Amino acid sequence: MGLSSALATAMSGLRANQAALSIVSSNIANAQTPGYVSQSVNQVEVSSGGIGSSVLVTGVNRELDTFVQSQLRTETAGGAYADQMSNILGQLQSVYGTPGGTGTLETALSNFTSALQAISTSSGSSSSQSVALAAAQTLAQQLNTTTQGIQALRSNVNQDIGNCVSQANAAMTTIANINTQLQGLSATDPAAATLEDQRDSAINTLSSLMDIRTVAGSSGDVNVYTNSGVQLVGDGLASTISFNSPGSLTANSLYSTNPAQSGVGSLTIQLPNGASTDMVATNAIGSGQIAADLTLRDQTLVQAQSQVDQLAATLSSSLSDTTTAGTAVTGPPAGFSVDTSNVVPGNTINLTYTPAGSSTQQQISIVNVADSSVLPLPNAPNANPKVIGVNLSNGMSSVVSQLNAALGGTGIQFSNPSGNTLSVVGFASATVSAVSTTTTASSLQDGSAALPLFTDGSASYTGAITASGSEMTGYAGRINVNPALLSNPSALSIYSTSPQTAAGDTTRSDYLFSQLTNATFSYSPQTGLGSAASPFTGTVTNYLQQFISQQGNAATQATQLQQGQDVVVSTLQQKFNSTAGVNIDTEMSNLIALQNAYAANAHVMSVVQSMMNSLLQAQL
Template structure:
C-alpha cells in the first residue's frame, strides 16, 4: 500500500503541476490584455491511505485588492465629472474671449462708453452720433453672439446626455448578462474568472458615467447602486436610462420638475419593476459625466446666461428708466404718495422703511404684474428687497387691498390718495401703531419716446422695437434670454440725432450734451443692484456696482471657475493614475514572478515524474522477487 500511496501522490502532483502550468500560461499570454486579473491555483491537501497526502486543484483565485478597486471606481466617476466640467468651462472662456481682445463683451462695452464720451466732447456732431449708434449695435451683437455660444454649449451637454445614457445602458446590460452567466458558478471556478474580469471592465466603464457602489452576494451576483441608493443592476436585471432630447436649446429652455413645462430633454431612469424616476428631480446621480452634463445644462450655463441677461437688462433699464421720488405725506400717519399712471408691466415702486421694534431697515419693491398667473411672486429667504407683485392698472381699491393683504405683518398701510390727488395715486403710510416708519419711496417708469423731454432714452430694446421693462408673466421674466434678443432701437438706428436731441418742444439746442452726458454717466458711474441668481452677492446682500464693475466681476468669477475646474481635473487625473498603478501592482500579471513560478513548477514536475519512475522501478523489483 505504501508504494501505491506514493504513486497516487506523485500522480496528483503531476496533475496539480499541469493545472498550475496552464494558469501560468494563461497569465503570460494575457499579460497585456486590458482588464485581465492575474490568477493563482487553489490547491488543497487530500489524505491518501495511512501515510502521506495527495494534492487537488479546486479552482483559481483572482489576485486583486477590492478596497483599491472600489476607490478607483469612485475616483473614475469623479474624473469623468471633472473632465467634462473643465472641458465645457474652458470652451465658455473661449466664448467670452481674452480680456482686452477684440470681439469681447468688455471691449464692446468700452467702445460704446468711449463713443458716448466722444459724442459729448464733440458737442453732438453727426459723425459722432453715427459712431455711437454703431458702437451700440456692436455691443448688442456681441451680447447676441455670447448668448449663442452659451446655448450651443448647453445643447452640446444635452446631446452628450443622450450618448452617455446609451453607453451607461450598454454597460449595465452587459453586467446583468454576465451576472446571469455566473449564476451557479463558484467564484473559484476557472470559467468564472474570465466572466468576472469582463464584468469588472463593464463596471469600470459604467463608473465613468455615474457614481457606483458595488456589492457581491453569495451567489457571485454583482449588485450595483448609485450612492443615493437607486439600483442600477441586480441579479440578471438592469435599469435603463431614458432620454428624450429637446434638440437645440435656447435661453428660455429651462428644466422644470413638471414635464409639461420643462424646456429641456427629459432624463429618467426606468427600474426593472417598470417604475420611472426623474434623474434630475431626485438627484439620482452625484458624480460621473452624466452628473456633470446635468449640472452644466441646468445650472452652470444657465447661470452664465443669467449673468449676460442681467447685463443686457441693466444697460437697457439704466438708459431708459426714469425714477421719480414719492411725494411726502406729513401725516399722521406719515408716508408717501406715488402716481402709478403710465407704469408699464415690470415697472416698480420702491420703498424703504424701518421696523422700529428691531430698528431694522428693510426694502420692498412693488412690481407691476399684469398676468395674474404669475402671482404671487416668489422671494428667496431674507430677500432684500422683497418683491410683491400687483397689477397697477387694477384700480386703487384693488391695489391697496392686495398690498395690505400681502404685507399684513409689516405695519404698513396702503390706500388711494385722497383728492386733489389723481385717481392713479397710491398712498403708503404706517398703520398708526408707530411700529413702522417709511423713510423713502419712489417709482420707476420706462420712457418710451425718444423725445420725451428727459435725457432717458430707450436706446436698447427687446428685439428692435419692444421696450424692455422687466415684465414678469407666467412664462417667466422678460430678462430671460434678453441678451440674445437685445438690439438698438430701430427708430434711433434710423435717426442717430436722437442721441443728442431729447426734446422737440422746445427743440434741444445744437451742441447740448445733456443726453450723451447722462447716458455715459449711467453706464460708467451709476450704481445698480444685481440679482443673486447671477451667482454674485446674496438675497440679503445683492452685489452692487456700475455696469462695468458688474461685467468685470462676473467675468472674473467665470475665469476663476474655469481655472478651478482645470485644477480639479488635473488633480483627479493624478489620483486615478495613482490608484490604477496601485491596483495594477497586485492584479496585473508580473512576468518576472510568472517566470519564477514556471521554474518552480518545472522542478516540481521533474521531481514528481522522477518519483513515479522510482516507484515503478521498486514495484518491478518487488514483482521479480515474488516471482
C-alpha cells in the same frame, strides 16, 4: 509508499503543473489586457493515512483587493465628475474670450462707453453718432454671441447625458447577463474568472458615469446600486434608464420637476420591479459624468446665462429708465404719493421705510405684473428689497387692497386719493422714508435724457414677468439696438423736438455716458453675486468684471480639482494593479518553479518505471 502510490502522486503533480502552466501562460498573454486580473491555481493537498498522497486542482483564484477596488470605483466617479466640469468650464472661458482681447464683452462695452463720450466731446457730430451706434451694435452682437456659446455648451452636455445613458444601459445589461451565467458555474471555475473580469469592466464603466456601490450575492452574482439607494442591477435583471431630450437648448429651456414644464427633457429609470423614478428630481445620481452634466446644464451654465442676461438688462434699463421721486404727504401720518400712470408691466414703485422698533431701513419693490397668474411673486428669505407683484390694470382700488393685504403687518398703509395716484403713509410708528417710481422711456425724443437705446426686438425692455417667465431670461440673446434709433442717429443728441434741443447740447450723451460709468445698480442674486439679503451693487463695468472674474476663478478651481482627483485615481489604480495586475517577473519565477516541479514529477515517474522494470526482470 508503494510504487503505484508514488506513480499516482507524480501524475497528480503533473496534472497540477499543467493547470498552473496554463494559468501562468494566460497571465503573461494578458499582461497588457485592460481589466484582466491576475489568476492563480487553487490547489488542495490530498492526504492518505495522515500523509499527503497527491494534489488536487480545485479551480482558479483572482488576485485582487476588493476594498481598494471599491475605493477606486468611488474615486473614478469623482474623477469623471471633475474632468467634465473642468472641460466645460474651460470651454466657457473660450466663449468669454481673453480679458482685454478683441471680441470680448469687456472690450465691446469699453468701446461703446468711449464712443458715447466722444459724442459729447464732438458736440454731437453725426460721425460720432454713427460710431457710437456701430459700437452699440457690436456690444449687442457680442451679447448675442455669448448667449449662443453658453446655450451650445448646454446643448452639448444635454447630448452627452444621452450618450452616457446608452453606455450605462449597456453596462447594466452586461452585468445582469454575466450574473445569470455565473449562477451555473463554480466560483473557482476558470471560465468564471474570465466572466468576472468582464463584469468588473462593465461595473468600472458604470462607475465613471455615476456613483455606485456593489453588494455580492450568494451565488456569484453582484447587485449594483447608486449611493442614493436606487437599484441598477439585481436578481438577474437590469434597470433601464430613459432620457428624453428636446434637442438643442435655449436660454428658456430650463429644468422643472413638473415633466410637462421641463424644457430640458426627462431622465427616468425603470427598476427591475417595474417602478419608475425621476432620477433628477430625486437626486439619484451624486457623482460621475452624468451628475456633472446635470449640474452644468441646470445650474452652472444657467447661472452663466443669468449673468449675461442681467448685463443686457442693466444696459437697457440704465439708459432707458427714469426714477421719479414721490411727492411728500403732510401728516400725520406722513408719507408720499406717486403717479402710476406711466408704470408699465415690469416697471416698479420703490418704497423705503423703517419698521416700528427698528433703526434699519427696509426696501420694497412693487412690480407691475400684467399676468395675474404668476402672482404672488416668490421672495427668498430676508430678501432686500422684498418684491411684491400687483396688476395695475385691475384698477387702483384693487391695487390698494392687494398692497394693504400684503404689507399690512409692516405699519404701512396705501390709499388712492384720486386718478392713478398711489399714496403711501406710515402709521403705528412705521416711518416711510421715500417712495418713487421707475418707468421706461418708449420715445426717442420725449424731452427726457433717458433713451431706449437697446430694445427687445423693437419693444422697450421693461423686465416684464409673465407665465412664461421673466423677460430678462435669455434677453442677452435677443438684445439689439433700437431700430428707430438706427433710422434716426441724431436722437443720440437731440432729446426734444418741442422745444428743439439746441445744437451742441450734450445733455443726453453726458447722461448716457454717466449711467454706464458712474451710476450704481443692484443685481439679482440669481447671478451668483451677492445674496438675497445683500445684493451685489456696482457700476455696469464693475458687474461685468466681477462675474467674468468669478467664472475665471471657477474654471481654475475646476482644473485644480481635476488634477487632484486624477492623482487620487492614479494612486488607487497603481495600488489596485500591484495586486491585480500581472507582474511578468513574478510569472517568470513561477514558470521556472513549475518547470522544476514538472521535471521532478517526471523524474519520479521515470524512477518508478525503472523500478517496475527491474521487478519484472527479477521475477523472470
